[in-house]
Amino acid sequence: MRAVTVSTFGGPENVEITEAPVPGPAAGELRIRTRAAAVHPADAAVRSGAVAAYLPSLPSHRLGWDLAGTVDAVGEGVRGFRPGDEVIGLSHWFRSHNGVHAEYAVLPASAVAPAPAGVDATVAAALPLNGLTALQALDATGLTAGQTLLITGAAGNLGGLALQLATARGLDVLALAGPGDREFVTAHGGRFVDRDDLASLALLAPDGVDAVLDTALLGPALLPHLLPGTVFVAVRPTGDLPADTRLTVVDVVPDGARLAELAELVASSALTVRVDTAVPFTEAAKAHARLAGRGVRGAVVLTF
Known part of the structure; x- marks a missing residue:
């Protein structure tokens, strides 16, 4: 072969x-x-x-x-x-x-x-790779319906799937992406945040966010815009974070049963x-x- x-x-x-x-x-x-x-x-x-x-x-x-x-x-x-x-x-x-x-x-x-x-x-x-990583990363946030999640790289392959899965769970998603991605973000239920205007997070989430899913690997650059104790989920080891930041680095686990769940969502057009x-x-x-x-x-x- x-x-x-x-x-x-x-x-x-x-x-x-x-x-x-x-x-x-x-x-x-x-x-x-x-x-x-x-x-x-x-x-x-x-x-x-x-x-x-x-x-x-x-x-x-x-x-x-x-x-x-x-x-x-x-x-x-x-x-x-x-x-x-x-x-x-x-x-x-x-x-x-x-x-x-x-x-x-x-x-x-x-x-x-x-x-x-x-x-x-x-x-x-x-x-498989991006879908399972997104699913397992969302699980790692521990968030439930109504809580607020910031996703960086929200229009990328991984971030875009995480955005869709998160809004389907009833999360309030602040979706950090490029200016040309506003339509994609809003079409999938997210609140658009321009990646070049992180300061706008203070207006969109004056009480802070409950968790971050950092698919764009911004790491410490986000810290000035987050409250102490925020749950921070990364897909690769990130730079130094404060001791009170609850950091989880997701290492995807192959899982046929959960992959089947994702496949059903794709087949039904509930996941793009x-x-x-x-x-x-x-x-x-x-x-x-x-x-x-x-x-x-x-x-x-x-x-x-």
């Missing part, structure tokens, strides 16, 4: 298409014939060498966190899936080093869910997943270049 790999760190041009053996599923696993797979900033960080110090010493690294595809083979003990099923799934790449940017991928059945019915694979493939660009996986370098470009609104997806 062919796979998307990196053997020398650098720019998008360093992405390679290489040959690899077709993997077989062990007990509790599924082999999936990949139809589409999203490209994420985490993939770009591996490709560029930005996280090289944290990677195992290997001749090359196969990229890819999440996919949509068709079950091709079922390992011993798997229940609920059979060959021919359309599915989506998530590999925690930094833990497993199991990249799914390949014609075939093997995942634990517990990390897989039925694909959203009636939804194109290019859209479905962009759901945006796709910016879809390119054949043999042109993965173009996908990486697009991801690094300006004005990306939605997922960059490889098709197989």
